[in-house]
Amino acid sequence: MxxxxxxxxxxxxxxxxxxxxxxxxxGMTISEVKGFGRQKGHSELYRGAEYTVDFLxxxxxxxxxxxDQAAAAADAIIAAAKTGRIGDGKLFISTVEEIIRIRTGEHxxxxx
Amino acid sequence: xxxxxxxxxxxxxxxxxxxxxxxxxxxxxxxxxxxTVNNLWMMIAAGLVFIMHLGFATLxxxxxxxxxxxxxxxxxxxxxxIGILTYAFVGFNLMYPGxxxxxxxxxxxxxxxGEADVTSAYNTGYTxxxxxxxxxxxxxxxxxxxxxxxxxxxxLGSFMLFATIFVALVYPIVGSWKWGGGWLDGLGFYDxxxxxxxxxxxxxxxxxxxxxxxxxxxxxxxxxRVNAIPAHNMPxxxxxxxLLWLGWFGFNGGSVLNADPAxxxxxxxxxxxxxxxxxxxxxxxxxxxxxxxxxxxALNGILAGLVGITAGAxxxxxxxxxxxxxxxxxxxxxxxxxxxxxxxxDPVGAISVHLVCGVWGTLAVGIFGxxxxxxxxxxQAVGIVAYGVTTFVAALLIFAVVKAMIGLRVxxxxxxxGLDLGEHGAPAYADFQTVSSxxxxxxxxxDDAGDAAYAASLKLHEAR
Numbered sequence: 202m203x204x205x206x207x208x209x210x211x212x213x214x215x216x217x218x219x220x221x222x223x224x225x226x227x228g229m230t231i232s233e234v235k236g237f238g239r240q241k242g243h244s245e246l247y248r249g250a251e252y253t254v255d256f257l258x259x260x261x262x263x264x265x266x267x268x269d270q271a272a273a274a275a276d277a278i279i280a281a282a283k284t285g286r287i288g289d290g291k292l293f294i295s296t297v298e299e300i301i302r303i304r305t306g307e308h309x310x311x312x313x
Numbered sequence: 314x315x316x317x318x319x320x321x322x323x324x325x326x327x328x329x330x331x332x333x334x335x336x337x338x339x340x341x342x343x344x345x346x347x348x349t350v351n352n353l354w355m356m357i358a359a360g361l362v363f364i365m366h367l368g369f370a371t372l373x374x375x376x377x378x379x380x381x382x383x384x385x386x387x388x389x390x391x392x393x394x395i396g397i398l399t400y401a402f403v404g405f406n407l408m409y410p411g412x413x414x415x416x417x418x419x420x421x422x423x424x425x426x427g428e429a430d431v432t433s434a435y436n437t438g439y440t441x442x443x444x445x446x447x448x449x450x451x452x453x454x455x456x457x458x459x460x461x462x463x464x465x466x467x468x469l470g471s472f473m474l475f476a477t478i479f480v481a482l483v484y485p486i487v488g489s490w491k492w493g494g495g496w497l498d499g500l501g502f503y504d505x506x507x508x509x510x511x512x513x514x515x516x517x518x519x520x521x522x523x524x525x526x527x528x529x530x531x532x533x534x535x536x537x538r539v540n541a542i543p544a545h546n547m548p549x550x551x552x553x554x555x556l557l558w559l560g561w562f563g564f565n566g567g568s569v570l571n572a573d574p575a576x577x578x579x580x581x582x583x584x585x586x587x588x589x590x591x592x593x594x595x596x597x598x599x600x601x602x603x604x605x606x607x608x609x610x611a612l613n614g615i616l617a618g619l620v621g622i623t624a625g626a627x628x629x630x631x632x633x634x635x636x637x638x639x640x641x642x643x644x645x646x647x648x649x650x651x652x653x654x655x656x657x658x659d660p661v662g663a664i665s666v667h668l669v670c671g672v673w674g675t676l677a678v679g680i681f682g683x684x685x686x687x688x689x690x691x692x693q694a695v696g697i698v699a700y701g702v703t704t705f706v707a708a709l710l711i712f713a714v715v716k717a718m719i720g721l722r723v724x725x726x727x728x729x730x731g732l733d734l735g736e737h738g739a740p741a742y743a744d745f746q747t748v749s750s751x752x753x754x755x756x757x758x759x760d761d762a763g764d765a766a767y768a769a770s771l772k773l774h775e776a777r
Contacts, residue, residue, distance in 0.1 A: 246603050247541035248610060248662075255737040
């Protein structure tokens with residue numbers, strides 16, 4: 202079982218969700234985060250004082266998939282989230298030790 | 314704003330009032346209907362001035378950080394309450410002592426209208442009670458100006474102590490010099506609705522407070538930079554300014570002291586023209602200086618215009634009102650930036666709006682309008698200096714004594730965590746995280762005080 206974490210531009214969330222749905226991946230968790238990589242922050246102005254905002258708003262998506270789904274899911278996310286401009290984000294794939302559905306107690310692949 | 318009669322002591326049964334009132338009203342040259350109309354307008358005006366406290370509360374909380382919102386609102390709740398109460402106990406009779414030496418007089422503790430004082434025998438424009446309430450609202454307004462400048466780092470108890478003394482004693486005593494018929498009134502100094510008596514008095518208090526308190530942690534850096542500490546809620550701030558503008562309909566309109574159609578309608582117009590001109594002027598000034606138009610500056614500009622017209626709203630023609638407002642709008646933008654540059658931290662621009670533009674508005678009476686002239690300009694200057702020296706020194710003294718007794722500032726740890734938790738134990742926004750990383754403390758940017766505070770705060774949180 203694999204966990205895919207993707208940090209994307211916030212306005213791309215709907216597209217990514219649709220793309221994952223087409224892969225039959227219906228569940229995910231998202232969080233609103235701030236971050237930066239190579240994309241620089243921007244400058245803001247308040248009452249004559251300029252200040253830099255380094256951290257930019259992003260959305261983090263977490264999905265759990267079966268091992269054989271991981272590559273396709275990652276490709277789908279990347280295709281949907283890409284704009285070609287700096288700040289598109291990053292995607293991480295890690296192995297998950299155990300998944301348990303809380304309601305039923307199912308383990309492993311049937312809990313995905 | 315003078316009482317026409319020397320007040321008499323004693324409580325009066327309500328029964329007597331009705332008959333005595335009817336009889337005396339006839340002698341005063343205003344019909345009972347007209348007296349009712351006048352008094353009604355004055356009571357409405359008192360209510361409008363009261364609304365300004367809503368405006369101050371929302372403006373100040375909007376322009377400061379979310380972690381201090383409960384604290385700011387608490388101060389803005391305290392001031393009108395204590396202002397009205399102390400005005401009833403001492404303020405009214407300090408401000409209007411009747412016959413006195415022109416500098417200090419006191420007509421006694423409490424309120425004690427005579428039988429005729431609820432009729433037009435007291436004044437053709439209003440009853441004793443209306444007079445009291447209308448003036449009480451003004452007093453509270455002056456004190457509340459200070460709360461913005463000392464926001465986000467003053468101890469609650471220290472502020473409450475200062476504000477009580479300021480509104481109970483300082484405001485009415487200096488106010489008696491003009492509106493109570495004192496020496497400045499005799500001289501010819503003119504302040505229609507309080508550019509000096511209310512706004513600059515509040516502004517001097519604000520300046521004294523900001524100076525003795527010191528800046529917020531992280532506001533200024535070692536190398537002299539000014540850091541932005543952005544507002545947390547611009548909608549609230551905007552609502553606040555428009556509430557204040559609404560309140561000014563009563564603040565200036567009611568200062569006519571009756572419902573005279575000519576005077577009141579003119580006053581409302583000059584007031585609104587100045588506000589509008591101030592807003593537009595500030596918008597374009599801030600746009601020019603900063604390359605982008607700043608909403609908080611535009612809002613300050615509206616207030617600057619309002620404060621500027623307040624000394625002479627009943628004296629100005631249309632174009633003078635606009636010019637006075639426009640100049641105030643330009644001045645306030647530069648003032649905000651310059652005051653920051655000398656490292657006096659004023660989170661909401663209270664000093665710039667109320668003190669600086671209050672002085673401008675007072676001088677404007679000698680430059681524009683029916684009273685313009687060198688002599689008048691001279692009287693205005695005398696008044697400005699007299700109020701300035703006295704109020705500023707008094708405010709400094711009170712703050713200094715409070716500082717020596719109980720301290721003025723919260724601890725650095727509390728300041729960083731937010732006064733809502735430190736002073737009140739209760740956040741304003743319980744569902745949200747209000748300690749943000751914006752305006753936070755990247756250590757490379759802080760000055761010594763900031764460094765120490767940050768380190769102390771780290772220790773505090775490790776201990777938990």
